[in-house]
Amino acid sequence: MSEQETSKGSRAMAEPPAGRLAQARWTLVAAALAIGAVTAAAGGSWLLAVGALAAVAAVAAFAPRRTRSMRRADSAAAAAQFPLDRLSALRLAAAVPDPLIVFDAAGVIVHANPAAEITFGPVLRGVDLQLRFRAPEMQDLIGKALSGTADGAVVDYAERLPVERLYRVSATPLGDATGLFVLVFKDQSEVRRIDRMRADFIANASHELRTPLASIAGFIETLRGPARDDPAARDRFLEIMQAQTARMARLIDDLLSLSRLEMKPFVKPGETVDIVQVAAGVADALGQRAADAGVVVERHFPAGPVMVAGSRDELTQVFENLLENAIKYGQAGKRVTLTVERAPGAPKPQVDVTVRDFGPGIAEEHIPRVTERFYRADVDSAQKGTGLGLAIVKHILTRHNARLTINSSPGEGAAFVVHLPAG
Amino acid sequence: MHIVRAFDEDLKYLSGRIAAMGGLAERMVEQSVAALVHHDAPMAQKVIADDRLLDEAQRDIDEKAIAVIARRQPLADDLREIIGAIRISADLERVGDLGKNNAKRVVAITASRQPVQLFRGLQALSDLALTQLKDVLDVYASRAVDTLGFVRDRDDQIDAMYTSLFRELLTYMMEDPRNITPCTHLLFCAKNIERIGDHATNIAETVYYIATAEQLPIDRPKGDKSHRVTLDVPEAAK
Numbered sequence: 001m002s003e004q005e006t007s008k009g010s011r012a013m014a015e016p017p018a019g020r021l022a023q024a025r026w027t028l029v030a031a032a033l034a035i036g037a038v039t040a041a042a043g044g045s046w047l048l049a050v051g052a053l054a055a056v057a058a059v060a061a062f063a064p065r066r067t068r069s070m071r072r073a074d075s076a077a078a079a080a081q082f083p084l085d086r087l088s089a090l091r092l093a094a095a096v097p098d099p100l101i102v103f104d105a106a107g108v109i110v111h112a113n114p115a116a117e118i119t120f121g122p123v124l125r126g127v128d129l130q131l132r133f134r135a136p137e138m139q140d141l142i143g144k145a146l147s148g149t150a151d152g153a154v155v156d157y158a159e160r161l162p163v164e165r166l167y168r169v170s171a172t173p174l175g176d177a178t179g180l181f182v183l184v185f186k187d188q189s190e191v192r193r194i195d196r197m198r199a200d201f202i203a204n205a206s207h208e209l210r211t212p213l214a215s216i217a218g219f220i221e222t223l224r225g226p227a228r229d230d231p232a233a234r235d236r237f238l239e240i241m242q243a244q245t246a247r248m249a250r251l252i253d254d255l256l257s258l259s260r261l262e263m264k265p266f267v268k269p270g271e272t273v274d275i276v277q278v279a280a281g282v283a284d285a286l287g288q289r290a291a292d293a294g295v296v297v298e299r300h301f302p303a304g305p306v307m308v309a310g311s312r313d314e315l316t317q318v319f320e321n322l323l324e325n326a327i328k329y330g331q332a333g334k335r336v337t338l339t340v341e342r343a344p345g346a347p348k349p350q351v352d353v354t355v356r357d358f359g360p361g362i363a364e365e366h367i368p369r370v371t372e373r374f375y376r377a378d379v380d381s382a383q384k385g386t387g388l389g390l391a392i393v394k395h396i397l398t399r400h401n402a403r404l405t406i407n408s409s410p411g412e413g414a415a416f417v418v419h420l421p422a423g
Numbered sequence: 424m425h426i427v428r429a430f431d432e433d434l435k436y437l438s439g440r441i442a443a444m445g446g447l448a449e450r451m452v453e454q455s456v457a458a459l460v461h462h463d464a465p466m467a468q469k470v471i472a473d474d475r476l477l478d479e480a481q482r483d484i485d486e487k488a489i490a491v492i493a494r495r496q497p498l499a500d501d502l503r504e505i506i507g508a509i510r511i512s513a514d515l516e517r518v519g520d521l522g523k524n525n526a527k528r529v530v531a532i533t534a535s536r537q538p539v540q541l542f543r544g545l546q547a548l549s550d551l552a553l554t555q556l557k558d559v560l561d562v563y564a565s566r567a568v569d570t571l572g573f574v575r576d577r578d579d580q581i582d583a584m585y586t587s588l589f590r591e592l593l594t595y596m597m598e599d600p601r602n603i604t605p606c607t608h609l610l611f612c613a614k615n616i617e618r619i620g621d622h623a624t625n626i627a628e629t630v631y632y633i634a635t636a637e638q639l640p641i642d643r644p645k646g647d648k649s650h651r652v653t654l655d656v657p658e659a660a661k
Binding site: 106107121124128130131132133134135136138139160161162203207364365366367368369372373374375 | 439441445453590
């Protein structure tokens, strides 16, 4: 529209002289009459009168009508109008933080904004919408939209895997008779997560704190009874009780950090971090702990930075948990290796970070299960850990589209390999 | 695009119906496990009732597919698409049956209060199997078969997880005979979920065949070692 206006403006400047003369016809007639009257009255030369008339006509045909400031105001107004009218719908869609999918009357996706590609995967354009969103309520909504009865219809759509999310989805036709529709996904996960988090936290905390509490209560009873006057036993019991209370405190920390992680939104697009720096930082931070345990941390890093997509804080926590485990459970091996390497990977290049210990290793039947919450490979390790460290690792990696593989055979130590998509 | 537009519509109808079946099957499996974990008998009843819809959808797809073959005499990719639809709908119908079987066990398992760790493994196993099913059906939608590499890895993970769960449930049964009833039912549930993973792998093979006219290579290593699991009775119990 503004394009038409601007071209109209420039056309006015270059309007043929005939048109301008026609516009100024009454002025010209009046001028001709005036010049004729003056010539007749003053008895001047008719040749001069014709010349004067020609000069007036030439001015009418070619001289600009509008003052310069008027013209400038015109072009400023046009410029002010320009961006909004020229704004592409795609750019507008890209700026919307909620996932947004445009589809045609056949139900085929014609556009998905970046937020939608991050949430639902990169292969969306050209895909049949009903094949991608298969949940019964979504089928219903899309069906209604396509048959034209979904005016402003809204459904709640939950995806539980790979990460739990809840959306309020609305389907709306775009404009009048464009044959296009838009699905807008409004993220409601936070509300649901807060509820779930409270319930989960209480369930887990009460269940997991019961065991150490019972053991402490038992020791207190013994201390007040049979062991009242036995200083050696008292010291030993108090030491165990201290260890138990420390474990309870750690458990609460871990539960809180897991719950907090579940609350946070996803990794933002475009956020990258140098994984070598993260790994080196973690190795430095745990250096004292390793030295206390008599374990040497060997670093195998490539020269220069290795960028991966992800959040620095969360990845730091991943490698802290893994290295801490390696030091704790692989203490017998006396050394732990921390390796960062670029791997070709399919279909995209990836970065592998390996934390390897040389301790007793993990039995085959436990390997698939160790990332479950509160799963313990054996009774001994129940004393050492909270059963949440690897669950936190797994949770963070799922959010990063990364994978964790565990290789171990008893007696030869364990290798935890994190496969991160290269940034 | 075909010269006869109705043919395109037939094919679209079939794939749309498959998608709806897939969505329903995913929902049923998810709800059956949720019903188990949360002791929710009404939800289990709903899953059992929903299975009818899947059976009906499968029959509809079969009939429609045969009618299309008879009427249009399809060749090459069209023929693969239709045969693929028949195979996928059969797999999804089985997935629904397995979900329904899990739901039927809810009442027996939750008759008495069970400790929560009994269900944790099952939840993790079903998350894996459902992720497999979801990703495979997403590939059916996008036809991006070059990304199908994940299927085999995850199938191995499901098998390994199942074997481990099998062992864990045996341990519980040995610890306390009162665990035998719920644990036996849970063993069947775990087996059902492992089978769901296998059906997802079958669907992946069919999708690959539809898109490329080639079969996925056969060397499918079996990671399920539960047939070899034995546990010795602890000394104290003898």
